[in-house]
Amino acid sequence: MKNTEHRTQNTDFIRCEGVWKIYNEGKPYEVKALSDVSLTIDRGSFVIFNGPSGSGKTTIISILGTMDRPSRGKAFLSGNDITRLSDVALSELRKKSIGFVFQNFNLISGLSAWENVSISLVPQGINEKERRQRAEALLGKLGLLKRAGHSPEELSGGEQQRVAIARALINNPEILILDEPTSNIDLDAVHTLIETLKTLKAEGRTIIVSTHDNILFSSADKVFELKRGQLSL
Amino acid sequence: MKHLNLLYIAIRNGARHKLRNIVVILCIVAVVTPFISAIAILEGVKAQSRVSVSEGADIYLTMDMFGRNGIIPIQIADEIKKIDGVIRVAPRIIGRIYISGKLSTVLGITGDEKPSSVNFIRGSLPKDGEVVIGRKLADYLKLDVGKELSLGVRIAAIIDHDPFIMRKMYRVSGVFDSQSGIWASNLVMMNIDEAASMFEMEDFATDIAVYVRPGYEVSVSESLQKMNSFFRIQTKGLVKTYVEKGFNAKGGIFAMLYMLAFALAIPAILVTSGFGLSERRKEIGVLKATGWHTHEVLEMIFFESIMLALISAPCAFIISFAWVKVLNAPFIAQLFISGIQSMAPFQVPAVFMPLPFVLSFFFALVLTMVGSIYSTWRAAIVPPAEALK
Numbered sequence: 001m002k003n004t005e006h007r008t009q010n011t012d013f014i015r016c017e018g019v020w021k022i023y024n025e026g027k028p029y030e031v032k033a034l035s036d037v038s039l040t041i042d043r044g045s046f047v048i049f050n051g052p053s054g055s056g057k058t059t060i061i062s063i064l065g066t067m068d069r070p071s072r073g074k075a076f077l078s079g080n081d082i083t084r085l086s087d088v089a090l091s092e093l094r095k096k097s098i099g100f101v102f103q104n105f106n107l108i109s110g111l112s113a114w115e116n117v118s119i120s121l122v123p124q125g126i127n128e129k130e131r132r133q134r135a136e137a138l139l140g141k142l143g144l145l146k147r148a149g150h151s152p153e154e155l156s157g158g159e160q161q162r163v164a165i166a167r168a169l170i171n172n173p174e175i176l177i178l179d180e181p182t183s184n185i186d187l188d189a190v191h192t193l194i195e196t197l198k199t200l201k202a203e204g205r206t207i208i209v210s211t212h213d214n215i216l217f218s219s220a221d222k223v224f225e226l227k228r229g230q231l232s233l
Numbered sequence: 234m235k236h237l238n239l240l241y242i243a244i245r246n247g248a249r250h251k252l253r254n255i256v257v258i259l260c261i262v263a264v265v266t267p268f269i270s271a272i273a274i275l276e277g278v279k280a281q282s283r284v285s286v287s288e289g290a291d292i293y294l295t296m297d298m299f300g301r302n303g304i305i306p307i308q309i310a311d312e313i314k315k316i317d318g319v320i321r322v323a324p325r326i327i328g329r330i331y332i333s334g335k336l337s338t339v340l341g342i343t344g345d346e347k348p349s350s351v352n353f354i355r356g357s358l359p360k361d362g363e364v365v366i367g368r369k370l371a372d373y374l375k376l377d378v379g380k381e382l383s384l385g386v387r388i389a390a391i392i393d394h395d396p397f398i399m400r401k402m403y404r405v406s407g408v409f410d411s412q413s414g415i416w417a418s419n420l421v422m423m424n425i426d427e428a429a430s431m432f433e434m435e436d437f438a439t440d441i442a443v444y445v446r447p448g449y450e451v452s453v454s455e456s457l458q459k460m461n462s463f464f465r466i467q468t469k470g471l472v473k474t475y476v477e478k479g480f481n482a483k484g485g486i487f488a489m490l491y492m493l494a495f496a497l498a499i500p501a502i503l504v505t506s507g508f509g510l511s512e513r514r515k516e517i518g519v520l521k522a523t524g525w526h527t528h529e530v531l532e533m534i535f536f537e538s539i540m541l542a543l544i545s546a547p548c549a550f551i552i553s554f555a556w557v558k559v560l561n562a563p564f565i566a567q568l569f570i571s572g573i574q575s576m577a578p579f580q581v582p583a584v585f586m587p588l589p590f591v592l593s594f595f596f597a598l599v600l601t602m603v604g605s606i607y608s609t610w611r612a613a614i615v616p617p618a619e620a621l622k
Contacts, residue, residue, distance in 0.1 A: 062616075062618045066616075067522055067616060067617045067618040067621075068616045068617075068618035068619065069616055087526075087527055087614060088526060088527075091521065091524055091525065091526045091527070092524070092526075094521075094522060094523065094524040094617075095523070095524025095525075096524070100522055102522075102621070106515065106518070106519050106522075106621060107519075108516055108519060109249075110245075110248075110249035111245065111249070115245075119519070119520065119523055120523035120524045120525065122238045122239065122241075122242050122525075123235055123238065123239065123524075123525055123526065123529040124235070125234040125235035125238060126234070126238070127234060127238075128238075128241070167523065171524065
């Protein structure tokens, strides 16, 4: 982030200006996933994007998490327009500042839990011993130390989610983004998740969640309502 | 350390995608094995040919018969001996006959003019009514020194459109082996007069081998041409050139066919390496989502390709070695050695050199790279959300 003016600013930490996301643009089966979305998110806040299926929740958090690019509009992180960053710069941003937990976790099968957690450390030149130590420390915090050597196929939905959260946190990012975190886990695991997110927020992280499950609302600082790709605060 | 880590992950990936990698390795082995085998056989045959040519005569003389080699009077040998620089003159008769259904070569020689590449293993040179046969032929016919061999010597009459072949019994005076398995396996040596009678060419030879002192090849050739303008003179250098040209042509044709097979293999590898491509695409999406750079993903895939090539090339080399050395190169030797069927009746000469092995590694690497790098790059440059769809 070159623009240091905004680095320490707590308000407008994340900002969207007129963001559109249109799939198959110009074709008969064109889909407007987002229409002119503008919003701001403060540093250290816990925000939720709520809305029914197909409302654009996953699309907006994907754009904010640099997993996708908007068709039109701008998105800023600490004052820098992330929609104009190169592939290399986006990779650096994901590595250093953003942790993303996918709805279906997207753990790599065949790799153990600790290997999945530490996968982003591999190209950073960190040796296996340290990678394992760091991964196990995080898994320990999330109550999964005993399952560190197990592959994703051997873990329950809730355990897989915690491995995915650990993977998202391994580089100690400022921002943690979770896509529909309650959709693939049982109620006990949801309560564990809520406690985990509260702890992470207390550490000063900005947490962005997409969900249509109101069980998380009470923990949130702000809830954005999305309907047919448009914000209705 | 970063590169070692990427190598480690590449090795882990190799173990995780066993089926896909086994199929890719099998495809590469299927493409590379014939290449290594062909080069080994071609080099082996070339080496034997060079031995035969270098140990043969300095000049081969025949008559020019309308641009082809024609028979030459034996009596001319006495005149040739008088040319300055000539050491030895050996008229020969070379022809082909069937012995118990096996096409064999008959070599008629004078006195003790044994070909230098022939090593006697037992017996003596043939006299009148005697033959010396190659070890492989002796094994095939279950013959040994002292036993008798019946050979058809000439067509005596045509009875009801069928030739009546007059036969003659020969005593086997010796069994020989040769450095050149190809030429010696089906060879029958006999006195030149016996061969002349067999092929009905009394007083004539199919060629005259002329041995000269070092440095006299050109002057002797010129003297021979002056002696008779219808002489067809083939020097050792010329024979070597013909042999090399012949093998290079065969090698060239094979290389062309191989390149065609190679070109066809590329889409095959693309298809096979595409096993689990959607899974691989998702994995690349995950790596990118967790902060991997595109070049780091590509480096990991490059290591995977090297690993596959490192496994495939030795596999291909071992299979090729077994195919050629153990199984005696069935179905491939016939491409380089004329006159043999799918199974060669002699040990097919083969030389396994390091260069084809190194080349096969690079071929394997190119095939795996073509099959993986582009698709990986395509998956790595799109936003992770798209790769993960």
